[in-house]
Amino acid sequence: MEKNFEAVCIACIQSFMQIIVPQSTVSHVDHYFTMTICQLFANRSRLWFSKINKYCTSRKNYDVVIIGGGMVGQAMACCIGTNPVLKALSVLLVDVGKPVQYEMSKHYSNRVCAISPRSVSLFEKMDCWSDMKNNRVQPVLRMIVWEDCSNAHVTFENPTSDSEKPLAYIIENDLMLSSFFKRISSSSNVTFKSETTVKSVKLADSLSDLVTVHFGDSSTVTAKLLIAADGSNSRIRSAMGVRTLQWNYDQKSIVANLKLIYSNPDDSCTAWQRFIRTGPLAVLPLSSDQASLSWSSDDQFASKLMDMSETEFVDSLNRALCDQSSQNVVTNSTLDLMDTFFENVCNVKNRLSAIVPPTVVGVEKRFAIPLSLVQPAHYVDHRVALIGDSAHRIHPLAGQGVNLGYADVEELANVIESAMMAGCDIGSMLHLREYETRRQREVIPIAFGCDALNKLYKYKFSPIVLARSLGVNFIEKSPFLKVRLHQKRTFTNIVSRPKISI
Secondary structure (H helix, E strand, O other), X not given: OHHHHHHHHHHHHHXXXXXXXXXXXXXXXXXXXXXXXXXXXXXXXXXXXXHXXXXXXXXEEEEEEEEOOOHHHHHHHHHHHHOOOHHHOOEEEEOOOOOOOXXXXXXXXXXXXXXXXXXXXXXXXXXXXXXXXXXXXXXEXXXXXXXXXXXXXXXXXXXXXXXXXXXEEEEEHHHHHHHHHHHHHOOOOEEEEOOOOEEEEEOOOOOOOOEEEEEOOOOEEEEEEEEEOOOOOOHHHHHHOOOEEEEXXXXXEEEEEEEEEOOOHHHHHEEEEEEEOOEEEEEEEOOOOEEEEEEEEEHHHHHHHHHOOHHHHHHHHHHHHHOOOOOOHXXXXXXXXXXXXXXXXXXXXXXXXXOOOOEEEEEEEEEEEEEEEEEEOOOEXXXXXXOHHHOOEOOHHHOOOHHHHHHHHHHHHHHHHHHHHXXXXXXXXXXXXXXXXXXXXXXXXXXXXXXXXXXXXXXXXXXXXXXXXXXXXXXHHOHHXXXXXXXOOHHHHHOOOOOOOO
């Protein structure tokens, strides 16, 4: 293009010289002088053109740039693109992968999540829920939690007995990604830049600066607000230089799809979680005879599980679900006395009954996910905000997983909308601090609460087993507490799969 521009410049100057000085009156020396002037002007013009062309084609300005096109990143772009107030913002979503196209088959993906009613409400606002529901979602109507050291257990059900309002939904990750992408594609203010890596980021030192992002394809963009959804190993968080509390649990979560046989057909909408010596395991329903497994254990035992044949793994899992050899006799006797007390004094007659979990007859698509905790001191800085695993990663046994990320999306969108309605800069710390404060108030107690719960169920010391069993049994006997836990959506805290960072 530059060579063509140079030729055009020379031709234009030659034509101009011929007009003002006829060719017949120009000597050979004058002609050489004219050509030299033409060449110098063309070279200078080419330099100017090169700078202008580079600036115009490589640098673009956006109101919002989102790094990371996983479930949380796409949900953020979708939320902005479908919000009537936020549709005035220009948004760039960047991801290293290609957009996901969901194709339903009889075999479920082994990447699924337990989605809370709160997240479903967000999907409805973004007009994505109908697409998901028309494909394949599995409602969870009941959840049973128990352990291997006693008969104590707790059962959660919808207190309104409304089958249209389940405790949670089990949804394939690819289905959520596909639904988000459809809405993003129809949003005029959102651009999806796929198969693109981030080369470097220059954050803003103050509100007078913009964030600059350089990509691997040599293009550059600036943004009023940079949203990081690039996972637990976030480059954006590292660029912020924020102090981060993090550690590995030296555990892995074995994820797989299961083939089941239920003793009771109604159990096909039940989620099961058991705390055993090797770690907590959860069985999440997918259909009348299929389920998703999340089994957390130490690295050594996880390696053994991964090396087992299908038959060996199925046998080990059935033993883990049904084994009674670790039962504490003293604890169970105390629980019986507690049942008698509630029957005689409180007229509560729901004695503890034996838990009959489903029988596993097949397994496929096994893989292991390392578990860790990541909790930065701050979620925001000048013109930058962290969401999803970039902001928090917690143990899956009592964590909401991706639901916390979806809550980040909803809260950050509300804060951006408030800033726009007030006529303020969307990258202002005044408003971003509100997002950080609200999210940390919810996330930090959950993060360290599930960390404590993970440690609590590692102990097999009789007094500790007795104390936690009495606590679980008391919750089971108290309708008020169960309703309160239901209102706080604790069922999705417990029944959760570790999310794969993208």
